[in-house]
Amino acid sequence: MPNINFIGVILAGVLGMFVGFLWYGPLFGKRWITLMGFSKEDIEEAKKKGMILNYGLGLLGQLATACALSLIVASSFQYFGGFSYSLIFWIWLGIMVPIQMGGVLWEGRSWGLFALNSTYYLVQLLVMGFVLSYLG
Template identity: 30%
Template sequence: MGDIDLLAVFLGAVAFFVIGAIWYGPLFGKAWQREVGLSDAQIKEGNVAVVFGLAFLFELLIAVMLGHNIARTSPAPHVIMMMAVGFGLVIMTPAIGIHYLFQRRSGKLFAIDAGYFVVGMAAMGGVFVAFA
């Protein structure tokens, strides 16, 4: 069992965060905004620093868990990617799917958000591979 690579954890969370900025900005920002029913004015309201800060902390927590699993198993690079994408695809995606079913959210919103988790986790995994 190895130590958690804290630099990889931090940079993995940064990668996830950057994917989110692109995903919910130029790629799917307007579609996501329509699906959740938020106007431009509502998006600008509130404390953006708190929202982004907490989002980053949650992403950091995810990165710590991935880093912990990597440290415990010392896997090959392809296994790191399987872990990272697997988290996104078979843990995070079904969890939000269940949540969205009960909230009666659209399939489009589910695809946008699930896609973010899978791609974001792949980016995070790529960072951990770079440090392996």
């Protein structure tokens, strides 16, 4: 089993979280709020409740993703002699996209929300893969 560089995992997890802040904040936050059907009151209520637990759990999820991706990146170096971003694309297309499609097919989510979220996961995985390929 390949070794995990925990500094790389932590950095990749934090950067994954940062991508999410940008994606669902200044870049596409208004679009996401509309696609989710949230009102301004919903957003204000969430702010009043505090989001620290959500952010903490989100960071744990990012770290878990970074840890798993670190093993994949390390294995790709071990078995293929290098890392290819096409590997990230296939992980995204074969795992993340079908999972996100479930929200459209079974939960009544819109295709617009699917596109926004799925594209975020591709960017997130690419950023993490970049970090881990250099620090892994």
